[in-house]
Amino acid sequence: MSRLNPLRLIVPTALVVVAACQDTTTPLAPVAARVTPSTYAPQQVRGWFDLMAREGLALPGTVLADYDETTNRVVVGVEHAAAGASVRALAVRLGVPAEALVVREMEPIRFAQTLQDRVDPRIGGIQIHFGNFLCSMGFNAVDGGQASFVTASHCTNKQGGVEGTVYYQPLQSVDGVSIGTEVEDPPYQRNIAGCPHGKKCRHSDASRAAYNAGITSALGQIARTDAASPNTYSLVLNGSISLSGGDTRDHFGIGETINKVGRTTGWTQGQVTATCATVNVSGTNISQICQTIVENSVQIVGAGDSGSPVYTSANALAGILWGGNSSGTLLVFSPLKNVDDELGSLQVTP
Amino acid sequence: MTLEFTLSAPTRSRVGATVFVVLRLRNPSRRPVEAHFLGRTIAFDIVVARDDGAIVWRRLEHGVGPSILQVRILKPGETMQWRDTWLPREPGHYRVQGILPSDAPEPLRTPWTPVEVSP
Numbered sequence: 358m359s360r361l362n363p364l365r366l367i368v369p370t371a372l373v374v375v376a377a378c379q380d381t382t383t384p385l386a387p388v389a390a391r392v393t394p395s396t397y398a399p400q401q402v403r404g405w406f407d408l409m410a411r412e413g414l415a416l417p418g419t420v421l422a423d424y425d426e427t428t429n430r431v432v433v434g435v436e437h438a439a440a441g442a443s444v445r446a447l448a449v450r451l452g453v454p455a456e457a458l459v460v461r462e463m464e465p466i467r468f469a470q471t472l473q474d475r476v477d478p479r480i481g482g483i484q485i486h487f488g489n490f491l492c493s494m495g496f497n498a499v500d501g502g503q504a505s506f507v508t509a510s511h512c513t514n515k516q517g518g519v520e521g522t523v524y525y526q527p528l529q530s531v532d533g534v535s536i537g538t539e540v541e542d543p544p545y546q547r548n549i550a551g552c553p554h555g556k557k558c559r560h561s562d563a564s565r566a567a568y569n570a571g572i573t574s575a576l577g578q579i580a581r582t583d584a585a586s587p588n589t590y591s592l593v594l595n596g597s598i599s600l601s602g603g604d605t606r607d608h609f610g611i612g613e614t615i616n617k618v619g620r621t622t623g624w625t626q627g628q629v630t631a632t633c634a635t636v637n638v639s640g641t642n643i644s645q646i647c648q649t650i651v652e653n654s655v656q657i658v659g660a661g662d663s664g665s666p667v668y669t670s671a672n673a674l675a676g677i678l679w680g681g682n683s684s685g686t687l688l689v690f691s692p693l694k695n696v697d698d699e700l701g702s703l704q705v706t707p
Numbered sequence: 708m709t710l711e712f713t714l715s716a717p718t719r720s721r722v723g724a725t726v727f728v729v730l731r732l733r734n735p736s737r738r739p740v741e742a743h744f745l746g747r748t749i750a751f752d753i754v755v756a757r758d759d760g761a762i763v764w765r766r767l768e769h770g771v772g773p774s775i776l777q778v779r780i781l782k783p784g785e786t787m788q789w790r791d792t793w794l795p796r797e798p799g800h801y802r803v804q805g806i807l808p809s810d811a812p813e814p815l816r817t818p819w820t821p822v823e824v825s826p
Contacts, residue, residue: 489777489779490747490777491778491810492775511747516747621776621810636771637771638771639750639767639770639771639772640748640750640770640772641748659774659808660745660776660777660808661774661776662774663774663775663776679773679774681771681772681774682767682771683806683808685808687771688774
């Protein structure tokens, strides 16, 4: 670090030191170009820095404090002018000369929040946890007035059947308050139309959980990453995508571009290579009827992406991702139509 | 991750004789280690290749499985184990590798183990 001594950089504990340390020259570089070093003894200015760091960063709206060796001044970063005024008033009370103090307005420093972090309000594509497993939240939905989210049926304690699976976000160890409880997960059945001999079948690998009281969610919103293009695997959250509605097809066009966002591989994209296919689930006696297969030459699905929302190029919700091949170049999703048929008609946008 | 991932297989076999392959994941440290796996039933892959690199058998080649992530804590010294078999159809020099997919960008892989198959 050329100008900002990391050992002297102090930011409020609620903020992120890493982000502050990485942003070294941009906020402070102009000061060096314009300001001549103060005439106070460096040791005295360091003492003032200690005072301002201890007392000043307790004030609302402060971002960081630094002793700038180049200008021999105390630098205090603030979010807005009101905080700056408070810092200057404090400096007067502590006997810090105005000539030895620089107050700079700057953006607050925040966590680089990812799909695997706590996200509030809850949106599609973020990590959920139950038992010893991690999945992705599919999408928020209202069913009979009940605020809910949909994820994969196998992202419950038992695939098919309601056992009251309790969900946490992102992990129980991070936030011990559960966000919701499984309320709907139809059983798998033999001998239904289209079900192969010896198999148990459904038309969707989807379940619904009701949000617990006090848990906030954003209907119609799924996570947007900071990636400028798909298949970069960035997990950094950058707001959300507003769904344009629900795509109620169960047959998708071969070659059609399909997107998904999930906690493991982020925003990925591929092309439909099979539509309304009956798919055997490896290692089980389960078959999923009328599923859509999407492929790419690069990885588009990984462990933990189960439950991810799948959406079209027009941002219409298309379904729920539940599986993939071992190399991750092929994903399978249950069309929203099938999810609606099995879970009841869901309201997915405001 | 400080886990050891190894593969055991006979160094010699015959055409038509079943080759038993065992994968072992061990925590050699003195501390518990968190491990991530693909699937409710943990998915593991075994790849058999000729000396020239051509793959002749892959356990998970055509399967489609749930993309759920399983989290397990391996106690100090604990070992997890998976088994499957391969049936050689032609004599030759082969190599066998075990693979454990997870949410990491690259799966865990064992070193290649040679298997000599005689007629």
